[in-house]
């Protein structure tokens with residue numbers, strides 16, 4: 173088995189440029205960028221010369237860096253890795269039978285470094301920060317992204333400032349401190365943390381790592397999509413349920429699917445993508461129903477910290493994914509999140525994060541409404557570790 177990040181020596185990134193998803197304006201890829209100021213949208217990385225074969229991946233390392241050619245880091249010396257990615261896909265047999273569904277899969281992202289799928293995006297953005305010589309980064313976070321950022325910054329010798337809602341758990345706070353980050357706690361939700369991050373980036377020159385306000389995290393999250401395809405032998409499930417806050421994983425997976433289609437690695441229909449949010453904070457339901465988020469709604473915190481993102485910057489791109497994939501947006505209650513954790517734990521021996529549990533109870537809702545058919549294959553995502561919510 174190849175060791176971590178061996179065997180990528182002879183490869184080069186095929187990333188060619190950055191582009192606004194709205195007007196296609198091009199942005200240079202060899203200088204630090206944040207977002208597409210032309211249309212106030214996230215920037216997308218575009219790859220040219222997509223002539224790679226999926227067979228080329230046979231001898232690659234079992235981390236997300238096995239897809240190096242399709243990622244935006246140019247010099248592999250700059251990779252900052254703690255072994256993220258290549259997480260297991262488990263079959264929830266008992267719960268499939270109980271819920272009368274043909275196949276129920278879960279990708280367990282809780283085994284990533286720092287216990288969440290945030291490791292993928294942050295490994296990428298900190299590798300790019302290293303490549304660009306950035307010395308100090310700031311991140312607003314619901315919890316998990318801050319811990320991941322602090323860890324990768326410790327590894328890369330980059331200063332980290334993490335801004336987090338005060339109501340998160342001591343575990344989420346303490347890991348940031350142990351990794352040596354500066355931790356700022358605020359009363360309120362992540363949008364308030366985001367305002368301070370913007371201010372610090374403007375006044376103190378810190379690089380702002382807010383969700384989708386820099387183009388690199390998305391590319392790390394995209395590896396989820398490559399992995400799901402490769403681990404399922406290039407046959408994707410009928411639908412994927414994603415616990416949605418800022419939406420990087422959702423947009424990232426969809427981007428991966430489209431790139432793999434172009435590469436000829438996958439054929440046929442792509443999965444229907446499902447956004448699940450909590451009733452306490454469901455801006456994407458407003459987007460889905462009305463095409464905009466009411467300015468005066470009253471978002472509340474959630475047990476699932478990662479879902480409490482009141483005004484996600486990438487909301488237009490998320491809505492595009494739902495429309496293109498013939499997907500749907502649903503909400504679940506805080507009580508259902510609790511029930512889901514107990515049900516999956518006692519049946520399958522897996523402790524899901526509250527966000528992961530939201531995907532399970534979301535599936536049950538969609539089975540009740542017959543939006544999911546009994547003969548379909550469903551993929552859930554356990555995006556984080558239950559143990560960090562204590």
Ligand SMILES: Cc1ncc(COP(=O)(O)O)c(C=O)c1O
Pocket residue numbers: 288290314315316317383415416417418419420421422477478479525527528555556557
């Ligand atoms: C465990 C967990 N799941 C899901 C999410 C939502 O992810 P995204 O912001 O990419 O939608 C988060 C974000 O904080 C999270 O920590």
Ligand SMILES: [Zn+2]
Pocket residue numbers: 192193194195196197208210211212
């Ligand atoms: Zn534009």
